[in-house]
Amino acid sequence: MTSSPPPPRTRGPRPAGTDTRAAIMTAARTEFADHGFDGTSMRAVARRAGVDPALVRHYFGAKADLFAAVSGLPGRPGVLIGALFEGGTDGLGRRLVALFFSVWDPPEGRQRMRALIAAASSSEHTGAxxxxxxxxxxxxxIAPRLRGDDALLRAELIGxxxxxxxxxxxxxxxxxxASADEDAVAxxxxPNLQRLVDGAP
Amino acid sequence: MTSSPPPPRTRGPRPAGTDTRAAIMTAARTEFADHGFDGTSMRAVARRAGVDPALVRHYFGAKADLFAAVSGLPGRPGVLIGALFEGGTDGLGRRLVALFFSVWDPPEGRQRMRALIAAASSSEHTGAxxxxxxxxxxxxxIAPRLRGDDALLRAELIGxxxxxxxxxxxxxxxxxxASADEDAVAxxxxPNLQRLVDGAP
Structure with a gap:
């Protein structure tokens, strides 16, 4: 998530295409690194990339989708986990473990997770x-889908x-x-994830 | 845990004192950084520090105590946690939370934990x-104190x-x-720690 700013673009919107997508990602990395997630607007990313804000939304969707894309995430974790709730909360702890393994356990997933933990841990700036x-x-x-006390705290503890x-x-x-298979970890x-989902201490 | 090697000492043991303790710690940091925990011997640390191995043991105890000291840990985590088992396993989950708060929650503890997580995450070398x-x-x-299946896996999950x-x-x-008090986190x-202690899935 570190990169130098792209050359300033002052001659208006640029044509769509692979270059545009790459320019938006470069601009987004810089904006997120400089201003954090909360402090970055889609408008500022568009301005830095020299494109119309609508084009940023066209390519990436919402700001969270853009952040996930430039962070090398396979999707928004909240949306992936949230979708599991569609099947009800019975067995959700086990389905969370299955999602974890499917996303992070392939070699490229492990490498991405290591990079994310390093980014969160090593730099106050990127970590923020x-x-x-x-x-x-x-x-x-996630928290809005949990019933009972302390929903936000429980959602954080699940994560x-x-x-x-x-x-x-x-x-x-x-x-x-490190080598245990999915069933052994699950x-x-x-059951510990399920307890946090159910809200039964 | 990064430091340059001390100047070579070839004129035999040096006198005991504050300098000796510091020289041993400097030597230990270098040895651990170069060879990891398993690959470092007390003898090699002593040799690098220019002292007798007995002096290293006199100041620091076992290799794990020496590692804890140079890592800025308040003690050996296994020994601190192991001591909690002396009171039996009833309520052990809650006592683990109390230990966690007493060791890591003071400002200097938080800073140490951040440094440890950064060290584990950012450098393959130190992390190893x-x-x-x-x-x-x-x-x-820890694992030897757990009864039932998968004791080592459960001990790792507790950690x-x-x-x-x-x-x-x-x-x-x-x-x-981040701001919740001990009871709210506990x-x-x-209960999730207790489940792993008890071994009841």
């Missing part, structure tokens, strides 16, 4: 944008249980956690 | 030594639940998790 994005996803997409396991499996590579992790 | 140390603590001090919460509270600083975290 990522933290704001995660907070926005959790508050906007942090998953990040903790990712840290042990992909960063610290502790054995047997046996212990899924 | 830390990961080996954590694996050694978990396997040697990673705690690291995940530390990541959300001190690194990402998600609200309300309400949801302690």
């Amino acid at each position: 944008g990522l933290a704001e994005f995660i907070a926005s996803e959790v508050a906007g997409e 942090m249980h998953i990040v903790g396991v990712a840290m042990g499996r992909y960063v610290l590579r502790l054995e047997p956690l 046996r212990w992790l899924a | 030594g830390l990961a080996e140390f954590i694996a050694s603590e978990v396997a040697g001090e 990673m639940h705690i690291v995940g919460v530390a990541m959300g509270r001190y690194v990402l600083r998600l609200e309300p998790l 309400r949801w975290l302690a």
